[in-house]
Amino acid sequence: MENTNCGVCQKPKANLECGICHDPICKKCAQFLEESTFSYLKTIPPQLKHTVFCGPCYDKNVAPELEQYEADMRKATTITIFMTDDTKTTSRFSRKEKAIEIKDCPDREEVMMRLAFLAVKAGFNALIDVEIKSEKVLPGGKYQYSKWSGKGIPTQITSSRFL
Structure with a gap:
């Protein structure tokens, strides 16, 4: 060229x-x-x-x-997120959608943001039963790091009490 x-x-x-x-x-x-x-x-x-x-x-x-x-x-930064510990609060929310799952992120915040972004793209304003996990990885070298993963069920909340 x-x-x-x-x-x-x-x-x-x-x-x-x-x-x-x-x-x-x-x-x-x-x-x-x-x-x-x-x-x-x-x-x-x-x-x-x-x-x-x-x-x-x-x-x-x-x-x-x-x-x-x-x-x-x-x-995605304004989406409402309920962790698995909040099941008493979310017991009446719809759970008919398939859970969104994210794997292999470098930190917890990125997992949360990716979950929220995918929920927004699917047309939802909340995530319920969100569960975040970390796994320690020790490659052949000296330094260990964590891989984060998470999942949550997207849902639509209409009550202003929860937003």
């Missing part, structure tokens, strides 16, 4: 390629995303797996998805 013209500004020296339309683009015109931007999604759509985009493709395909993702992340 040497000495080609940028698909946006038409200047030479376009040394990058748009991940969606594959047009050559220069660094000035390129829109960049970190690889971990959509990491909380269960499956990342193919067009969002790239890190370099031209302006038109970014505006049409990436920006709306990024805006929705960030809105869901904000909602």
Whole structure:
């Protein structure tokens, strides 16, 4: 991809390629995303797996998805969570949904956030019977670390008493 013209500004020296339309683009015109931007999604759509985009493709395909993702992340921080110890409080809540399960996270907070995010994506405003566990891992080296996992049942709470 040497000495080609940028698909946006038409200047030479376009040394990058748009991940969606594959047009050559220069660094000035390129829109960049970190690889971990959509990491909380269960499956990342193919067009969002790239890190370099031209302006038109970014505006049409990436920006709306990024805006929705960030809105869901904000909602996930406000979700109501009841741990397994709270079963007396949640005894009348619906438990007909399948439990969401998260494995292999580096810390407890990430497990909670991932559970909450997936509940929001499924259209729920609460998690009940949430159970978080850690497992110590001692690899061949000296230092041990913990792997965290968790599960919870998503549900919809309508009573303002619990929100």
